[in-house]
Amino acid sequence: MDLQRNFFILLFIIVSFFLWKEYKKETLIQPEISKEEVNTSNFSNYKDEDFNNISVNTDVLSLKINMRGGDIVEANLNNYKKDLNSKESFGLLHTSPSFLYHAKSGLIGKDGLDNFNSNKRPIYQADQKLFKLKKDKTELRVPIWFLSKKNILYRKIFIFKKGKYDVNIDYDILNLSKKKIEIQLLNELQQNANVLETEKNKYKQNLMLHTFRGTAYSSLQNNFKKYKFEDIISNKQLSVKTNTGWIAMVQQYFSTAWIPKEKNIIDYIYTFKSKKNLVNIAYISKKIYINPNSHKKISSILWIGPEIQDKMRLLAPNLDLTIDYGWFWFISHPLFQLLRYLYRLVGNWGISIMLITLIIKLLMYPLTRVQYKSMIKMRKIQPKIDLIKEKFSNDKRKLSQEIMMLYQKEKINPLGGCLPVLLQMPIFLGLYYMLTSSIELRHAPFLLWIRDLSSYDPYYILPILMGLSMFLTQKTSLNDISDPMQKKAMYFMPFIFVFFFLWFPSGLVLYYISNNLITMIQQKLILNSSLKK
Structure with missing residues (x-):
């Protein structure tokens, strides 16, 4: 026996090592907004030195925010090392000639600031180059702003809390014009699909079963669904009509995720590829209207950090499922x-x-x-x-x-x-x-x-x-x-x-x-x- x-x-x-579960394919839904309007920017020609970055340091995060668009282009996790014997912190978001991983957000639509298709982004302003969470404080607010030619003031406020990997990102739009304006929020995650090609020697091409690396989302139809980078690269694009949910990029131990704070604000979730194997997952909000001489606040949460089950579960329903426990999650x-x-x-x-x-x-x-x-x-x-x-x-x-x-x-x-x-x-x-x-x-x-x-x-x-x-x-x-x-x-x-x-x-x-x-x-x-x- x-x-x-x-x-x-x-x-x-x-058998378990060589059999992979086939993922069910989503039924593609044609978005109501034109593809030209929502197709996001190609950062393949982006150079970090072209625009000023501001730095943000908390007890757990070290970030760089690009003033062109206000995107987070670099994020290091202070409490996690890159390798076992390394003194260098683990870098999650990154910008370099060989690898790019950004958390992007912008306002599109009729009166939006951001035209991602033509790569036109606003140049925000800030009071200082370095923001640091003081030891005796529990919160750090990083405000940046842009005043358009139409006399509309756009404020983007990043709110960091002590010991937290979830960042509140608020848009506060003040319409000083005489016309009603129409905008939509676009939150996106973008990453090179082929980054692991440079790390094959790290794993020594051994027989270990590597964990999932790719995109994930939650929608009205699916509490949790993974979508492989390979599918996006091969143009098997995803477009899901939903009014609730979140989007994420996941890898072993770490993930990033965009979560809307308002209920029923999402219009649809979609994926696409850019040049040089850049994969993208994003969601677009429903149309938001702001009357003359009034303001509107639009809030999102960005998770940047380790996959801590308890904290992720409290942040959004099913977000903790991004931890890849495979087929035997009910045992793990x-x-x-x-x-x-x-x-x-x-x-x-x-x-x-x-x-x-x-x-x-x-x-x-x-x-x-x-x-x-x-x-x-x-x-x-x-x-x-x-x-x-x-x-x-x-x-x-x-x-x-x-x-x-x-x-x-x-x-x-x-x-x-x-x-x-x-x-x-x-x-x-x-x-x-x-x-x-x-x-x-x-x-x-x-x-x-x-x-x-x-x-x-x-x-x-x-x-x-x-x-x-x-x-x-x-x-x-x-x-x-x-x-x-x-x-x-x-x-x-x-x-x-x-x-x-x-x-x-x-x-x-x-x-x-x-x-x-x-x-x-x-x-x-x-x-x-x-x-x-």
């Missing part, structure tokens, strides 16, 4: 909640993983006990099975009938030991996705040389220990395998697993080592209990 268990787990892992999510609770008790994520393994094995112990009792019974009747095989070696049908009759007589279910194996498969993959997608485990140390449980063991010691623990588990197993080929396959299995686990997250390997050690103890207890009877 151990051989069957290992075979099924290995088969499940391999409760596992993470339990893991986080254990971490609060012991203060070490590695020890928490060992404890969660123990809890899982204890919960599954009744099924494991049934499994091993079935194996003990199978062991006792093995001589009878050998006699039947010898007697009916030339009649396979009769052989199967006689063996099944023996099982019925001895009250043995030959499949009785499979349920624990089947339950272990989704738990294994659920834990995998949790370890590779939860920001809390990024760069989380365990002991000694294991300084990042979300990454592979740099010295490959844990995978080797895992192989040894698997070999010992098989040696102490209750199986009596007489077939020489099966014996060879069983003893060769740990080497195959070591190869696959070389690049698995250390936390996952630690889980499997703990699982094997607890399995050996349970085997011993159940065997001793059965022999006493």
